Amino acid sequence: MSIRSGDRRRAWTGSGLALSLGILLPAVASAELPYAFGREINLSRPQWKLFISGDYAPPADKAIDLLVHFHGDPQTIWNNAANAELNVVIVTINYRGLSSAYSDPFSDDTLFQRLLDDALNRLRRQPDFGSATSWNKLAVSSFSAGYGAVRRLLATPAYFEAIDGLLAADSLYATTAADGTPLDAQMADYKRFASQAAAGKKRFIFTHSQVPTIGYESTVETGDELLRHLGLEPELITKRKLGPVNCYRQAQQKGFKLWGMTGTTGEDHLYHLRNIGEWLGDLGLSRSQ
Numbered sequence: 001m002s003i004r005s006g007d008r009r010r011a012w013t014g015s016g017l018a019l020s021l022g023i024l025l026p027a028v029a030s031a032e033l034p035y036a037f038g039r040e041i042n043l044s045r046p047q048w049k050l051f052i053s054g055d056y057a058p059p060a061d062k063a064i065d066l067l068v069h070f071h072g073d074p075q076t077i078w079n080n081a082a083n084a085e086l087n088v089v090i091v092t093i094n095y096r097g098l099s100s101a102y103s104d105p106f107s108d109d110t111l112f113q114r115l116l117d118d119a120l121n122r123l124r125r126q127p128d129f130g131s132a133t134s135w136n137k138l139a140v141s142s143f144s145a146g147y148g149a150v151r152r153l154l155a156t157p158a159y160f161e162a163i164d165g166l167l168a169a170d171s172l173y174a175t176t177a178a179d180g181t182p183l184d185a186q187m188a189d190y191k192r193f194a195s196q197a198a199a200g201k202k203r204f205i206f207t208h209s210q211v212p213t214i215g216y217e218s219t220v221e222t223g224d225e226l227l228r229h230l231g232l233e234p235e236l237i238t239k240r241k242l243g244p245v246n247c248y249r250q251a252q253q254k255g256f257k258l259w260g261m262t263g264t265t266g267e268d269h270l271y272h273l274r275n276i277g278e279w280l281g282d283l284g285l286s287r288s289q
Contacts, residue, residue, distance in 0.1 A: 033277070036078035039126075043091070043118045050119050051078050051090045057289065058129060063136035064089050065286040066119070070102055070146030071095075071171075072273045077141075080277030087286040088139075091119050099148030099173070106152040112159055139165035139203075139283040143273040147171040154189035165203040165283035166193055170261075170272035172206070174217040174225075182217040182225045190222075191229045197255035198230050205279045207259045209245075209268050223258055227251055234260065245271045257282060 041050040051074065058064065065088045069077050074092040081090055093115070095101040105111055116135065123129045140163050142150045147168060153159040172190060174182035197204035206226060208219035217225075227234060234249040245268055249260035259279070263271065281287070 032083075033079040034082045036075070036082040038078070040074075041122050043115070043122065045115075047093055047095050048115060048118070049074055049092050049094075050122055051092070052123075052126070053078065053082060053090075055288070056089070057087055058133075059136075059286070062129065062132045063134050064123065064129075065137040065139070066091065066116075066135055067139050067141065067280070067283070067285060068093065068115075070140070070142040070149045072143040072146070072276075076274060077276065080275070081280055083277040084280040085288045086280060087288045089119070089123065091115065093146075093149065097145070099145045102146055102148035102150075103152055104148075106149040109152075109156045109159075112153055112156075137164045137285055138162055139167070139285055141167035141169060141276065141280070141283075142171040143169045143276065144171055144269065147173065151186065151189065154193055160189065160193065163193075163202070165205075165285065166197075167205040167207075167276070167279055167283060168219075169207050169276050169279065170209050170211075170219050170269055172219055172222040173213065174222050176215070176217055182222050187222065187225055187229075191226065194226050194230055194256050198232075198253040200254040203255040203282065203284050205257050205259075205282050207261060207272055207279060209261050209263045209272065211264055211266070211269050220260070223260065227258065230256065232256075232258075234258065255284075 036053055038051055038053040038056065043050055067081065067086065067088045068091045070093050077092055078090060081088065095105070120133065120135060124131050124133050140150060140153065150168070153163065174186040177183045193202060194204050196202045206223055208223045210220060212218060230253060232251045232253060234251040236249050237247060239247040246262045247259055248262050251258040261272070
């Protein structure tokens with residue numbers, strides 16, 4: 001494989017209810033964010049879109065850093081990438097539905113490679129990129145149900161190795177095991193990635209809200225499981241981080257960072273998408289000069 005060339009319902013109200021039913025809401029970006037203009041290129045599947053910012057500066061060696069984001073209004077992702085001053089090409093993937101809408105197609109372990117190849121071929125057709133263009137660093141981010149795809153990617157060894165940075169923005173849920181913790185089979189690859197990040201080999205940024213879930217493990221609980229796995233105790237803090245949402249705990253070990261945010265509503269959940277640029281800069285991708 002050449003890289004470089006289960007549904008759950010949520011007990012929310014208001015706009016959160018729409019998310020629980022699998023409807024992708026257009027996320028209103030923060031007023032402080034820049035508006036990102038650029039080339040929007042439809043890829044071979046209607047759910048996939050390639051974006052090249054108008055101020056993108058291709059490196060001299062044509063080795064391009066790529067951010068692939070699962071689930072969320074594309075313009076919001078582009079605006080946040082601009083706010084984080086990333087000099088990257090972005091692919092957004094959006095399917096309508098719950099996590100299975102992402103996990104089912106990406107259970108085909110050739111699909112992600114086809115997506116990467118599709119995006120690279122489209123880039124090479126652009127006159128300012130050309131046939132010498134190749135992929136350099138690869139980062140993957142997800143919001144909400146998008147973790148369904150990411151879990152599949154991490155289960156494929158070639159993709160696990162190829163992904164340099166991972167951002168789970170309030171975006172990891174799991175079945176509850178008999179012992180009351182997140183089912184290990186659904187956490188194992190996230191734990192392996194967290195271990196590599198904590199050893200300084202990769203970067204893994206994990207954010208969670210306090211939105212409760214019924215009948216399965218919330219992002220608070222999957223975050224707790226990652227901390228137990230790494231043997232980390234979070235630091236309790238009070239810090240303004242996401243607009244009106246505060247950070248109440250954090251933990252870090254080399255390339256692993258966890259940010260625990262206040263908020264128990266669907267709107268609080270959406271802040272992790274609307275302000276995802278708060279963490280994109282920690283993925284180790286190329287920055288604007």
